[in-house]
Amino acid sequence: VERLRKAGYRVQKEQNLNKVGLERAISTFNASAKPRDHVVYVYVGHTMHKGNDTYLMPVDLQSARAETIAQSAVNLNTILDNAAKHSGASAVFLGWTPPRKKLLGSRIYPFHGTAG
Numbered sequence: 001v002e003r004l005r006k007a008g009y010r011v012q013k014e015q016n017l018n019k020v021g022l023e024r025a026i027s028t029f030n031a032s033a034k035p036r037d038h039v040v041y042v043y044v045g046h047t048m049h050k051g052n053d054t055y056l057m058p059v060d061l062q063s064a065r066a067e068t069i070a071q072s073a074v075n076l077n078t079i080l081d082n083a084a085k086h087s088g089a090s091a092v093f094l095g096w097t098p099p100r101k102k103l104l105g106s107r108i109y110p111f112h113g114t115a116g
Helices: 002-006 019-032 077-083
Strands: 039-044 047-050 053-056 090-095
Touching: 019 077, 039 077, 077 090
Parallel strands: 039 090
Antiparallel strands: 047 053
16 A cells, blocks of 8 residues: 555555445545546455456355355456546456455355456
């Protein structure tokens, strides 16, 4: 975060967000970015794949089942679609954290690579 600030980026830092908070943070960030801005999204947390989609898992996730993940998590395409709207450079970085105990039995995959 500090390196981005020192490089001249406006930084919006959020931590431990539930689904509503995660959606609100993404929306607030998107609204603050101008079309020619260079935007950088950084997400460090749990993710899950379902088909060709990757989902960001909020802290209030009750179930990491593939059948309900679209309703209970945030689709990465929300971020990718907005990043594509900027004529400046855009970057999306996803980190991965080890699963919490309650998620050990679920299928959690870190996001690898980019859509092509």
